[in-house]
Amino acid sequence: MKKLLIAVFGALSLVSCQQNQREGKPKLVVGIVVDQMRQEYLYKYQDRFSEGGFKRLMSEGFMFQNAHYNYTPTYTGPGHASVYTGTTPANHGIIANDWYVRQLGRSIYCAEDSLVSNVGGSAKSGKISPRNMRSTTITDQLRLATGKQAKVVGVAIKDRGASLPAGHMGDAYWLDKATGEFMTSTYYTDVLPQWAQDFNAQKRADHYLSQTWETLYPIETYTQSTAGDDNDFEGPFIGKDDTAFPYDLSALKDDNGGYDLVASTPYGNDLTLEMAKAAIEGEQLGQGDVTDFLALSFSSPDYIGHRFGPSSVELEDNYLRLDLALADFLAYLDQTVGEGNYLIFLTADHGVADIPDYMQSENIPAGGLDMRFITTQLRGFTNDKFGPGNWIENVSNDQIFFNRKLAAEKGISIESMQRQVADFLLRFDGIKETYTGTDMMRENYSYGKKQLLQMGYSHKYSGDVIVILEPAWLSSSWKGTTHGSGYTYDTHVPVMFYGWGVRAGRSSQYHTITDIAPTLAVMLEIGMPNATTGQPLTEILD
Numbered sequence: 001m002k003k004l005l006i007a008v009f010g011a012l013s014l015v016s017c018q019q020n021q022r023e024g025k026p027k028l029v030v031g032i033v034v035d036q037m038r039q040e041y042l043y044k045y046q047d048r049f050s051e052g053g054f055k056r057l058m059s060e061g062f063m064f065q066n067a068h069y070n071y072t073p074t075y076t077g078p079g080h081a082s083v084y085t086g087t088t089p090a091n092h093g094i095i096a097n098d099w100y101v102r103q104l105g106r107s108i109y110c111a112e113d114s115l116v117s118n119v120g121g122s123a124k125s126g127k128i129s130p131r132n133m134r135s136t137t138i139t140d141q142l143r144l145a146t147g148k149q150a151k152v153v154g155v156a157i158k159d160r161g162a163s164l165p166a167g168h169m170g171d172a173y174w175l176d177k178a179t180g181e182f183m184t185s186t187y188y189t190d191v192l193p194q195w196a197q198d199f200n201a202q203k204r205a206d207h208y209l210s211q212t213w214e215t216l217y218p219i220e221t222y223t224q225s226t227a228g229d230d231n232d233f234e235g236p237f238i239g240k241d242d243t244a245f246p247y248d249l250s251a252l253k254d255d256n257g258g259y260d261l262v263a264s265t266p267y268g269n270d271l272t273l274e275m276a277k278a279a280i281e282g283e284q285l286g287q288g289d290v291t292d293f294l295a296l297s298f299s300s301p302d303y304i305g306h307r308f309g310p311s312s313v314e315l316e317d318n319y320l321r322l323d324l325a326l327a328d329f330l331a332y333l334d335q336t337v338g339e340g341n342y343l344i345f346l347t348a349d350h351g352v353a354d355i356p357d358y359m360q361s362e363n364i365p366a367g368g369l370d371m372r373f374i375t376t377q378l379r380g381f382t383n384d385k386f387g388p389g390n391w392i393e394n395v396s397n398d399q400i401f402f403n404r405k406l407a408a409e410k411g412i413s414i415e416s417m418q419r420q421v422a423d424f425l426l427r428f429d430g431i432k433e434t435y436t437g438t439d440m441m442r443e444n445y446s447y448g449k450k451q452l453l454q455m456g457y458s459h460k461y462s463g464d465v466i467v468i469l470e471p472a473w474l475s476s477s478w479k480g481t482t483h484g485s486g487y488t489y490d491t492h493v494p495v496m497f498y499g500w501g502v503r504a505g506r507s508s509q510y511h512t513i514t515d516i517a518p519t520l521a522v523m524l525e526i527g528m529p530n531a532t533t534g535q536p537l538t539e540i541l542d
């Protein structure tokens, strides 16, 4: 009988676990975006992860192992906007970090807002708001659903990493590169809250910039870093000839952007988490009657990844340190909000390409496109074809913008010009496909890179001709690396849920990162962001 009872109880608890019952609401949602984190890093570095950091999310949470960005370009601004709006740039409007606007004759920045000014920090870093993002975020929906009682706070070193996730109705704080302080803008408030002023008074950025960055463990144990510590592929800091540990930060500070330097070290992650804790305490996040939302973004992995690449000792050290910082933060949430009372999701805004020169050194096809040379060739071609004139108005984000005024004056069809330029560009090594703006507006692509392009295409602001490069090619040839493509190294990112209402599990089904926001909407029982195109992740909901 006793045995039977145990069996029955065992079965019951299994059922309730599988049904994933959610009662009430979480006290706090913590959204974590790790800037430039590939999904594979979770496996690559896991042997030396602690039990309480990434591994805790991997083993006790639900991990989607095959989640991707479903548009191009895979950049930071579009990435954060897409996670939080549940849709792609074609709908939310953040089509790049900066994009050319014909009517203005200049590029605008994704989080720029000329109508607002700095609160704290310096004037230069203060013209920031989420106004260019045209759809609501999951954080907006939470504010709307709770009569604005839910508190929403975004924290990141990068302004766009804080302001886009916090949505149109939340608060956002980012690091001022001139003063090393966290700041906000008049879009949000007129005075920096006392808790933020108190945090800034501690001068934590100064503390970190007085450190020497050395590896956490003996350097010979960094076996995941196949390119070696000192090599020609990585981009050195100004004032240091090599790319080898250690990095004396106080000696490097003045030549490398002052406080900007802290962003290029793992200490940037620690600084972000200290500010996050100050926000939790200052705003009493997770202590009220309704669910609050903390939107965190770790910017430093991106800076480190650009400079040193995915096979570097520096990046390995970043993730080992971030893991410990994350473990500390989870333990802190257990204490302040209570284990089981908070819901976490962790993802990234994009991945990254390997350094092309390094790939070539391993016999993998890769390369750097010389866009200046190609633009010069293109000017020659358009002059020959359409007569003398400045036909190319702008080249940015792998897109060509024509001088439409000139075309109108000369009576030349934009569509035919687009076609001819698109065909011309295919002759260059490294360019794989070209599409025209007319293609993007007229066709309905359902697969391949062209579909990703269309999901990121703006009828108002995108270019006349768009270029897709070969795998592992970059449209720059400087040391270090970048991201932006629709290839797996850029699209495949972690998507993990942990905590309130989430059972442990894994899924290798294909999902898109636009599924995160509608999943949260179902869990929190609030409306989906207004332009959502993603679908709730049924594996963790049903």
Ligand SMILES: [Zn+2]
Pocket (backbone or CB within 6 Å): 036, 076, 302, 303, 306, 483
């Ligand atoms: Zn980046």
